[in-house]
Amino acid sequence: MDAxxxxxxxxxxxxxxxxxxxxxxxxxxxxxxxxxxxxIMVDAVKAKAHEANLRVEELVDKDPGNVALQDCRFNYDDIFQLDIPQAVEAFGKDDYKSAELGMTNVVANEDSCERRFPGGSPFKDESQALHDVAYVAAAIAKVLRS
Structure with missing residues (x-):
């Protein structure tokens, strides 16, 4: 490993x-x-998003009328259907600006979801983990742009 x-x-x-x-x-x-x-970091983002989304789905099942949770479900749909695929495709094409944008969009979707809950969501640990790895992935894309 190249430490x-x-x-x-x-x-x-x-x-x-x-x-x-x-x-x-x-x-x-x-x-x-x-x-x-x-x-590799985008794959880590995908894994963290999956963990957070599982918590969201579990909570939606327990409280289907919760609007904040329903909105978060849409945020996570965007993360999986738009943001992560954008970053994966962009890294593959050496389009690091788009890769960075895909990862910053993950952060924006996660932040938008988290803001719906005063004092933090019931899945704020998973949410914070996703936020942090997505910021790291965005920063690596930015390194490649320079």
């Missing part, structure tokens, strides 16, 4: 420790360049 490349890349993100631990936990990082690290 130097991971450290250099992660030091340019808002959450370097999260970045390093996420990338080191994925065996693909061993042979990845910076673009590969970005793709």
């Amino acid at each position: 130097n490349l991971i450290a250099q890349t992660c030091n340019q993100t808002p959450y370097p420790n999260l970045c390093v631990s996420t990338l080191q936990s994925d065996p693909r990082s061993a042979k990845a360049d910076v673009k590969g690290l970005g793709i």
Whole structure:
């Protein structure tokens, strides 16, 4: 594993420790360049979004009339149908500006959902984890643009 490349890349993100631990936990990082690290981080975003969405769905099932939860469901639909696919496609085409935008849109959708709950959502831990990895993925895309 190229610990130097991971450290250099992660030091340019808002959450370097999260970045390093996420990338080191994925065996693909061993042979990845910076673009590969970005793709791995987008996969981590997908996993965190899935965890958060499972919580949203579980809560919607318990309280189907909750408008805030229903709205969050739409936010997560956008994350899965628009934002993550945009980033995946953009990384594949070396379009790092669009990759960064896809990941910042994940953050915006997550923030929009979270703001519907005064004092935080009942899934704020999952939401925060998604927020943080998406910001890291956006930062890696930004590194590739420079």
